[in-house]
Amino acid sequence: MVVVAELEIPANAFDLGRLSQVTEGIHIELERVVPIGTDGVMPFFWATGPDTESFDAFEQAVRGDDVVEELTAVARVDHRVLYHVVWSDTAANLTAVLVASEATILEAYGDDPWRFRLRFADHRGLREFHNYCLDHDVAFRVERIYTLDEEQDAKYNFDLTPEQRSALTLAVEHGYFGVPREVSLQEIADELGISQQAASERVRRGAETVLQSVLLSQSASDLD
Structure with missing residues (x-):
């Protein structure tokens, strides 16, 4: 292998x-x-x-x-x-x-x-x-x-928690990041059965984790 x-x-x-x-x-x-x-x-x-x-x-x-x-x-x-x-x-x-x-x-x-x-x-x-x-x-x-199998799994996992992944997936599917926004944070919270504050934290932290993984990965050009 x-x-x-x-x-x-x-x-x-x-x-x-x-x-x-x-x-x-x-x-x-x-x-x-x-x-x-x-x-x-x-x-x-x-x-x-x-x-x-x-x-x-x-x-x-x-x-x-x-x-x-x-x-x-x-x-x-x-x-x-x-x-x-x-x-x-x-x-x-x-x-x-x-x-x-x-x-x-x-x-x-x-x-x-x-x-x-x-x-x-x-x-x-x-x-x-x-x-x-x-x-x-x-x-x-x-x-x-x-x-390589472990690398492939890590590439698409982004170290998200299951809760962050669910919230972020729901937000993307329902157009939360669209312009104009197609769903409110409260609606996402209601579907997940959590508070708006909890939904906000999961979406925000999940999005930050993905963006850091993609944009700030440990490549040579990034660390230059």
């Missing part, structure tokens, strides 16, 4: 993380999902910085590092630059671990520490990743481990 692991890894434990520390004010995140072995490891990343001088200093420092063969600025958008990097044969530690454990990087971003979301074909792959990290002295902290 496919397993997803969310981890924290110190920046100095892997090549891209260490390079992200060479220039103050530069924040890095991987650009997209890149299966290990198709185009190297971590070949594209976005860098966000305060000004042109910061990017110039960053590029100079990165190109002068032994672990990098080539660094190319692919696109520049406002204060963000998309880079393509070719790692040299000297690149090791986490890079070697990811290749050996056949992990897929779903998401990675950070300053220090970095946060990774990795997908493994099964628990065996995750165990191999853990063992390789031990062998290569790569420290990490596990935040969460779950299967």
